[in-house]
Amino acid sequence: xxxxxxxxxxxxxxxxxxxxxxxxxxxxxxxxxxxxxxxxxxxxxxxxxxxxxxxxxxxxxxxxxxxxxxxxxxxxxxxxxxxxxxxxxxxxxxxxxxxxxxxxxxxxxxxxxxxxxxxxxxxxxxxxxxxxxxxxxxxxxxxxxxxxxxxxxxxxxxxxxxxxxxxxxxxxxxxxxxxxxxxxxxxxxxxxxxxxxxxxxxxxxxxxxxxxxxxxxxxxxxxxxxxxxxxxxxxxxxxxxxxxxxxxxxxxxxxxxxxxxxxxxxxxxxxxxxxxxxxxxxxxxxxxxxxxxxxxxxxxxxxxxxxxxxxxxxxxxxxxxxxxxxxxxxxxxxxxxxxxxxxxxxxxxxxxxxxxxxxxxxxxxxxxxxxxxxxxxxxxxxxxxxxxxxxxxxxxxxxxxxxxxxxxxxxxxxxxxxxxxxxxxxxxxxxxxxxxxx
Ligand SMILES: Nc1nc2c(ncn2[C@@H]2O[C@H](COP(=O)(O)OP(=O)(O)OP(=O)(O)O)[C@@H](O)[C@H]2O)c(=O)[nH]1
Ligand SMILES: [Mg+2]
Numbered sequence: 001x002x003x004x005x006x007x008x009x010x011x012x013x014x015x016x017x018x019x020x021x022x023x024x025x026x027x028x029x030x031x032x033x034x035x036x037x038x039x040x041x042x043x044x045x046x047x048x049x050x051x052x053x054x055x056x057x058x059x060x061x062x063x064x065x066x067x068x069x070x071x072x073x074x075x076x077x078x079x080x081x082x083x084x085x086x087x088x089x090x091x092x093x094x095x096x097x098x099x100x101x102x103x104x105x106x107x108x109x110x111x112x113x114x115x116x117x118x119x120x121x122x123x124x125x126x127x128x129x130x131x132x133x134x135x136x137x138x139x140x141x142x143x144x145x146x147x148x149x150x151x152x153x154x155x156x157x158x159x160x161x162x163x164x165x166x167x168x169x170x171x172x173x174x175x176x177x178x179x180x181x182x183x184x185x186x187x188x189x190x191x192x193x194x195x196x197x198x199x200x201x202x203x204x205x206x207x208x209x210x211x212x213x214x215x216x217x218x219x220x221x222x223x224x225x226x227x228x229x230x231x232x233x234x235x236x237x238x239x240x241x242x243x244x245x246x247x248x249x250x251x252x253x254x255x256x257x258x259x260x261x262x263x264x265x266x267x268x269x270x271x272x273x274x275x276x277x278x279x280x281x282x283x284x285x286x287x288x289x290x291x292x293x294x295x296x297x298x299x300x301x302x303x304x305x306x307x308x309x310x311x312x313x314x315x316x317x318x319x320x321x322x323x324x325x326x327x328x329x330x331x332x333x334x335x336x337x338x339x340x341x342x343x344x345x346x347x348x349x350x351x352x353x354x355x356x357x358x359x360x361x362x363x364x365x366x367x368x369x370x371x372x373x374x375x376x377x378x379x380x381x382x383x384x385x386x387x388x389x390x391x392x393x394x395x396x397x398x399x400x401x402x403x404x405x406x407x408x409x410x411x412x413x414x415x416x417x418x419x420x421x422x423x424x425x426x427x428x429x430x431x432x433x434x435x436x437x438x
Contacts, residue, residue, distance in 0.1 A: 006029075009025045037080075060084075064082075074115055155370070274286055299321045309336065
């Protein structure tokens, strides 16, 4: 079990050769280990040229030592950084020396985890560190930095604050029924509910844009066997990723290919054709296709324009669907809903790309986006659903208790994003703001 009573050590720079290699230690034993490693504890936050030694006093390297006493450090604990020469062997020797002095090799993300446990970062910020490091585009990096600097968390906190005020308002009214409050005639409540609804919409849009920056806009191609899904994916990506044959049921597994549509990262997902009575392997493929659809940002329902139109049955209700009529090179003059394309000749592909861009909602890539993960987007959606539910209960049934309950659920969902749910805290606030004993 990880406890913050031990001292951890790890290389902070990537493996390989470089000008500088940094070894970082964090924990209560840092002052003692610093004395052993470099002879004395350096003054806080002052770079000190030092010789790094092992427990037997053998010198390993020389470089700069930096000491950050807790709580004013990244982890909130005492932290020592040794900036030595960037070779894998010398870095490993310094790490081993610290371990010999009683430090433990840090697990993945453990410095950030300690920062979270010591309230230096909330969960969304800790996740943003990983996203910033992993960001594949400048826009994704900017979104991650926005979240890391606390903008996303602050927006969540501001929304939680609004919900808290609403709850205090509603619960006070419920607790003093003799004052007989008509919730529907309560302008302050109505205004508060409107403001929250607006804040939810704004946050969801920005988090969703951030998630697309990070993961790409996921488009799943589905349809009957032989409609040309695999051909279309190959044509859009310019790769021959998927096998194409005239045998129905060629694709059995999920295939992915990422493309760039005017700066929008799009992940195309090819799936097994949907049909009744498939074979065993195909059946599993169809199950996977349905699973991919359920978590998609959009579905392309691919039809063979020369065949009778197959109704787009069984598609998940919440995912937008675009009908694509493929094989337009064979279909003479036939028209119908959706976009007509030919995976064979490339006709209509410009219109299809534009339509996918349209589905992604004209997102200005990156503008105001927060880096966000699926879990954030889902928690936000969960919170928004509870909020909408509570609002409906109030309007339709004048049920203030139900509103209060749904607001509580919404807060809990938002608290999962930053990792800061506490109902005691809320009770304390209610108590302070209202003189119950009057
Ligand atoms: N003429 C014409 N033929 C096409 C077009 N697109 C695909 N085909 C042909 O249609 C057949 C099926 O294509 P696939 O891409 O394998 O179809 P699929 O939807 O992936 O099929 P499954 O994987 O079996 O579900 C192949 O013989 C393709 O060459 C098109 O636009 N025009
Ligand atoms: Mg296929």
